[in-house]
Amino acid sequence: MLVKDIMAANVPVFKISVSVAAAKQEMMKQSSRYFAAEDNDRRWKGMVSDIDIKKAEESEDNFISDIMKTDMITAHPLDSAEELSGVFYQNNLEYIPIIEEDRIIGLVTEKEMLHTLVRLTGAHQPSSKLEIKVINKAGQLAEVAAIIKEHHINIQSVLVYPCQNDEEKVLVFRLATMNPLPVIQHLNDEGYTVLGPVR
Amino acid sequence: MNEPLFIYSENLLDYKFHDSHPFNQLRVKLTYDLLKASGHLSDTSVVKPRKASDEEIMLIHDKGYIEAVKKAGEGSLSSDIAGNYGLGTEDTPSFKGMHDAGAWIVGATLTAADLVMEGKTKHALSLSGGLHHGFRGKASGFCIYNDSSIVIEYIRRKYGVRVLYVDSDAHHGDGVQWAFYDDSDVCTLSIHETGRYLFPGTGNVHEKGQGSGYGFSFNVPVDAFTEDESWLHCYETSLLEVADYFKPDVIVTQNGADAHCYDPLTHLSVTMKTYEAMPRLAKKIADRYCGGRWIATGGGGYDIWRVVPRAWANIWLAMNGIQESGNLPAEWLAKWSRESPVELPRTWSDSPDIYTPIPRKPEITAKNEDTLAKTLYSIRSLKKKNG
Ligand SMILES: [Zn+2]
Numbered sequence: 169m170l171v172k173d174i175m176a177a178n179v180p181v182f183k184i185s186v187s188v189a190a191a192k193q194e195m196m197k198q199s200s201r202y203f204a205a206e207d208n209d210r211r212w213k214g215m216v217s218d219i220d221i222k223k224a225e226e227s228e229d230n231f232i233s234d235i236m237k238t239d240m241i242t243a244h245p246l247d248s249a250e251e252l253s254g255v256f257y258q259n260n261l262e263y264i265p266i267i268e269e270d271r272i273i274g275l276v277t278e279k280e281m282l283h284t285l286v287r288l289t290g291a292h293q294p295s296s297k298l299e300i301k302v303i304n305k306a307g308q309l310a311e312v313a314a315i316i317k318e319h320h321i322n323i324q325s326v327l328v329y330p331c332q333n334d335e336e337k338v339l340v341f342r343l344a345t346m347n348p349l350p351v352i353q354h355l356n357d358e359g360y361t362v363l364g365p366v367r
Numbered sequence: 368m369n370e371p372l373f374i375y376s377e378n379l380l381d382y383k384f385h386d387s388h389p390f391n392q393l394r395v396k397l398t399y400d401l402l403k404a405s406g407h408l409s410d411t412s413v414v415k416p417r418k419a420s421d422e423e424i425m426l427i428h429d430k431g432y433i434e435a436v437k438k439a440g441e442g443s444l445s446s447d448i449a450g451n452y453g454l455g456t457e458d459t460p461s462f463k464g465m466h467d468a469g470a471w472i473v474g475a476t477l478t479a480a481d482l483v484m485e486g487k488t489k490h491a492l493s494l495s496g497g498l499h500h501g502f503r504g505k506a507s508g509f510c511i512y513n514d515s516s517i518v519i520e521y522i523r524r525k526y527g528v529r530v531l532y533v534d535s536d537a538h539h540g541d542g543v544q545w546a547f548y549d550d551s552d553v554c555t556l557s558i559h560e561t562g563r564y565l566f567p568g569t570g571n572v573h574e575k576g577q578g579s580g581y582g583f584s585f586n587v588p589v590d591a592f593t594e595d596e597s598w599l600h601c602y603e604t605s606l607l608e609v610a611d612y613f614k615p616d617v618i619v620t621q622n623g624a625d626a627h628c629y630d631p632l633t634h635l636s637v638t639m640k641t642y643e644a645m646p647r648l649a650k651k652i653a654d655r656y657c658g659g660r661w662i663a664t665g666g667g668g669y670d671i672w673r674v675v676p677r678a679w680a681n682i683w684l685a686m687n688g689i690q691e692s693g694n695l696p697a698e699w700l701a702k703w704s705r706e707s708p709v710e711l712p713r714t715w716s717d718s719p720d721i722y723t724p725i726p727r728k729p730e731i732t733a734k735n736e737d738t739l740a741k742t743l744y745s746i747r748s749l750k751k752k753n754g
Binding site (some may be wrong): 182218283292293294295296297298299319320322342344345346347348359364365366 | 562563569590727
């Protein structure tokens with residue numbers, strides 16, 4: 169999945185030469201929390217939030233260019249969405265502007281990022297969840313997937329969780345079936361530990 | 368005529384994927400037979416269903432999907448296209464005449480609805496219905512057509528009433544919830560095993576509806592191995608408070624019987640005690656708020672021998688104000704013992720020792736209590752505000 173597939177397009181924009189007073193007026197008409205700042209050639213220069221604008225002084229010589237955040241972490245529309253979640257996590261960000269050839273073409277906020285992660289886990293599609301404890305060595309995922317394939321069941325998503333110890337891992341499958349019993353039986357027969365609810 | 372009515376004919380049993388599929392409508396016949404043998408179902412209470420028209424099915428489903436189901440039932444749908452519609456899968460394999468089989472079930476539930484809404488009876492029971500997973504354009508979880516959603520949309524349009532849908536199947540009633548997620552005239556309440564492991568994975572407490580439907584979706588996802596006491600407490604408390612908040616004109620209940628500890632597909636630990644109590648409370652609510660208007664359907668239920676017949680018979684008994692106890696009719700036991708692969712229960716009720724004690728019981732009970740409080744938080748705070 170790419171950043172362009174998950175970003176919110178149509179970011180509202182202020183020219184950097186707009187006064188804070190005018191921005192305050194304009195902001196009332198918008199429901200956005202984040203605004204881009206551009207120069208007269210539509211080149212992206214920075215970002216201002218609704219709170220930045222509200223807090224800023226309305227003096228005659230106070231412009232968007234004076235209050236905008238520059239030197240920000242940005243991303244490209246063709247960056248990987250999965251990696252972007254790591255950027256959010258490491259830098260504690262609220263949002264990331266998406267810039268292509270000096271132009272702002274979108275924004276990814278924590279909200280878009282969370283929606284994306286939910287989609288990546290497959291939690292939005294009807295499915296049964298199977299957790300399988302495997303030895304931490306090459307080929308385990310393929311072997312389990314091959315067993316699932318034998319039952320003609322579509323896999324909605326796969327996650328691989330690390331265990332507390334290094335010897336094991338947990339594979340989490342979301343399967344498009346209401347009846348995972350035949351697969352569970354098969355996995356048990358092959359010696360896998362299928363985790364389930366605890367009594 | 369104000370006696371409850373039972374919708375039944377043998378062609379409702381044609382909804383059959385194949386011999387080893389867990390969904391088996393023989394359970395409807397087993398229930399019918401049990402009620403007959405116990406002397407609680409007279410021929411005058413039984414109404415034959417009609418078949419739903421394509422237009423009626425299109426109240427919820429896409430035309431393209433209906434065409435695909437028809438083709439799949441004739442064996443003329445390619446497997447690639449079938450897959451896009453959730454057909455020809457392990458869960459909903461294609462079978463001959465599947466459109467007709469589905470349309471009869473929808474028709475049965477619509478028949479029940481018309482009888483209730485036209486005042487021919489107060490309570491009507493359509494046990495072959497209660498398929499709650501099907502989506503607008505996709506089969507899911509053994510369900511081709513979602514008769515639960517269709518009947519709600521049907522009575523809403525035809526009779527202009529507000530509907531409370533109560534789903535006590537062990538699985539989340541996702542198809543119905545999403546169909547009416549932005550609708551404030553349809554309130555959905557689903558109590559089910561948490562989606563931590565179980566299909567379909569949705570139905571958490573924070574799914575509350577959207578747009579004008581916000582605050583009209585309620586979910587009580589209970590922990591695995593929940594027992595009668597906690598399940599019934601969640602069911603009764605949520606139903607009483609949601610009904611009092613929404614004040615429906617009619618109640619539609621989906622009575623899946625797959626929360627029983629014998630059910631192979633789920634991980635709950637309730638017994639017949641739950642299936643005796645739930646329909647009796649539903650009736651009380653229908654009588655209190657809806658002038659008695661109550662349409663009840665079946666739903667899931669995969670121990671078709673030991674669980675479903677007794678559980679579903681209890682809906683009919685509740686409608687008629689009858690309480691059964693003691694032994695099951697000898698005639699029924701004799702007839703079906705020969706067919707059943709498991710030993711049939713001898714009595715209407717379950718003994719409390721049919722499952723081994725659950726060590727986590729206190730933890731499970733406390734967790735469910737916490738969930739219930741979250742589910743009902745908005746109603747309770749509104750009530751407090753209005754004094
Ligand atoms: Zn179910």
